[in-house]
Amino acid sequence: xxxxxxxxxxxxxxxxxxxxxxxxxxxxxxxxxxxxxxxxxxxxxxxxxxxxxxxxxxxxxxxxxxxxxxxxxxxxxxxxxxxxxxxxxxxxxxxxxxxxxxxxxxxxxxxxxxxxxxxxxxxxxxxxxxxxxxxxxxxx
Amino acid sequence: xxxxxxxxxxxxxxxxxxxxxxxxxxxxxxxxxxxxxxxxxxxxxxxxxxxxxxxxxxxxxxxxxxxxxxxxxxxxxxxxxxxxxxxxxxxxxxxxxxxxxxxxxxxxxxxxxxxxxxxxxxxxxxxxxxxxxxxxxxxxxxxxxxxxxxxxxxxxxxxxxxxxxxxxxxxxxxxxxxxxxxxxxxxxxxxxxxxxxxxxxxxxxxxxxxxxxxxxxxxxxxxxxxxxxxxxxxxxxxxxxxxxxxxxxxxxxxxxxxxxxxxxxxxxxxxxxxxxxxxxxxxxxxxxxxxxxxxxxxxxxxxxxxxxxxxxxxxxxxxxxxxxxxxxxxxxxxxxxxxxxxxxxxxxxxxxxxxxxxxxxxxxxxxxxxxxxxxxxxxxxxxxxxxxxxxxxxx
Numbered sequence: 001x002x003x004x005x006x007x008x009x010x011x012x013x014x015x016x017x018x019x020x021x022x023x024x025x026x027x028x029x030x031x032x033x034x035x036x037x038x039x040x041x042x043x044x045x046x047x048x049x050x051x052x053x054x055x056x057x058x059x060x061x062x063x064x065x066x067x068x069x070x071x072x073x074x075x076x077x078x079x080x081x082x083x084x085x086x087x088x089x090x091x092x093x094x095x096x097x098x099x100x101x102x103x104x105x106x107x108x109x110x111x112x113x114x115x116x117x118x119x120x121x122x123x124x125x126x127x128x129x130x131x132x133x134x135x136x137x138x139x140x
Numbered sequence: 141x142x143x144x145x146x147x148x149x150x151x152x153x154x155x156x157x158x159x160x161x162x163x164x165x166x167x168x169x170x171x172x173x174x175x176x177x178x179x180x181x182x183x184x185x186x187x188x189x190x191x192x193x194x195x196x197x198x199x200x201x202x203x204x205x206x207x208x209x210x211x212x213x214x215x216x217x218x219x220x221x222x223x224x225x226x227x228x229x230x231x232x233x234x235x236x237x238x239x240x241x242x243x244x245x246x247x248x249x250x251x252x253x254x255x256x257x258x259x260x261x262x263x264x265x266x267x268x269x270x271x272x273x274x275x276x277x278x279x280x281x282x283x284x285x286x287x288x289x290x291x292x293x294x295x296x297x298x299x300x301x302x303x304x305x306x307x308x309x310x311x312x313x314x315x316x317x318x319x320x321x322x323x324x325x326x327x328x329x330x331x332x333x334x335x336x337x338x339x340x341x342x343x344x345x346x347x348x349x350x351x352x353x354x355x356x357x358x359x360x361x362x363x364x365x366x367x368x369x370x371x372x373x374x375x376x377x378x379x380x381x382x383x384x385x386x387x388x389x390x391x392x393x394x395x396x397x398x399x400x401x402x403x404x405x406x407x408x409x410x411x412x413x414x415x416x417x418x419x420x421x422x423x424x425x426x427x428x429x430x431x432x433x434x435x436x437x438x439x440x441x442x443x444x445x446x447x448x449x450x451x452x453x454x455x456x457x458x459x460x461x462x463x464x465x466x467x468x469x470x471x472x473x474x475x476x477x478x479x480x481x482x483x484x485x486x487x488x489x490x491x492x493x494x495x496x497x498x499x500x501x502x503x504x505x506x507x508x509x510x511x512x513x514x515x516x517x518x519x520x521x522x523x524x525x526x527x528x529x530x531x532x533x534x535x
Contacts, residue, residue, distance in 0.1 A: 001200070001201070001202060001203075001314060002198050002199065002200050002313060002314060003198065003199040003200075004195065004198055005192060005195065005197045005198065005199060005209070006195045007192065007193045007194070007195055009193070014193065015153075015231075015232040015233065016153060016154075016157060016232055017151070017153050017229055017230060017231050017232060018151075018153035018154075018156035018157050018230040018232075018259065019227060019228065019229060019230070020156070020167065020227075020228040020230065020261075021225050021226065021227045021228070022225060022226045022228070023224075023225050023226075024224075024225070024226065025226055026226055036169050036173065037169050037170065037171050037172065037173045037174075038168060038169060038170075038171050039168060039169050040166055040167070040168040040169075040258075041167050041168055041169060041228075041261065042166070042167055043164050043165065043166050043167070044156060044159065044164060044165050044166075044167055044259075045163070045164035045165075046159045046160060046161050046162065046163060046164065047161065047162070058159075060167075076183050076184060076185055076186070077183070077184055077186065077189065078181050078182065078183050078184075078268060079181070079182045079183075079184055079192065080179060080180070080181060080182075080229070081179070081180040081181075081182050082178055082179055082180075083178040083179075083180070084178075
């Protein structure tokens, strides 16, 4: 089977995501029934550039913890891909096996098997922002 | 779709990316934070970006195969690399305020809200996909096309099995994990022909029959084997019931076009023709070398010279007593992936010297691995004394 990888952003205009990378795990102190959606994790600060360092340093404050790190240029770009369900409203088959649509550029031809997903590349994250921090931290 | 409004995610990545010294920004979990298993991070070389961003890239594979990502001319294995770090993904954008577009533009209060998007984490990634350049997986192509080789009398035979085990170009793209360019090269290497829209391997007997027709007719009509006139050959064979396209395919398999003014001329390739007759002579199994040489020289067309050098990578020799015996052992019948190739070679013979081994591995192409590297990886080299040839055996 084939899965077309599409990018509709326009030439080089993929929106950029930001990535903050921490060593370890962030846990919330909420009761398990409470949602963490919307909960603040912490503050990312960029203290003033000191004359001695060429790279600005960053701190990420989570609860009572202050973690330090740097902005790192990634060696290779990371792309964000999103699986896209077929616009025909066919559902994923009960066996959980997925089959795929092939979109011919000239005609929207759907092959006989049920198609459920297309991978779509929607955004590109340029490798500018990865801050790395140490230690396990908890957010309050 | 989950959360992706026309305006965007409302993730506020810009505030993070543009963070200037002396400022700070809060980061929170997005209102739609979750597992989002439909999101994937893919690490890609800068060199691949143009193909990816212009939608020239396709992922291929069956559910039981490891997926590969194909550009128009190269194949990459997709490998998931996990991390124990917490990788927070913050999407870009501001949310469209939840009101009618016209009133939004006018309203002052909405513009200030739009500028205060808190960077929000939509997902914590557990790792990313990496791409590793690999050789295309073409063994399956050989297998599929051999399911139903083309025979001259086939239409008569199998009416009711119409189209079963027959593959068009698009069918092959579905089944084979290779880029389009590599698939085309693979078909060429197999001497496959597109007949009535289906890619076929033509069976040995048919090829032999047509080649012999060409050779016999060239004696009858005084044709020169290095300057066969395409029209003449094709017409004469057609009169005898051989389809034009199959005759042409035979000329292309056993010869080369020699171009010049207008008229298409073909020159039969001595090596290919001699090899064909050698394999035919060896069809019955192994035989004494002298007997083989006699048979072989008898069969090759006059004017062609049969040389054992032509049979490198096609035959093996063994000494039984005082005599040398020869038998067919074709590299093209062996697996094309290195691990399996070496396994097949060592099954055939546990120990090889370099001179015998080289023709059977010279076609192996592994990105990033030289032939020395292949030997180191897959063989054990032993050399009891400096003046004795090294021997290669299984690891």
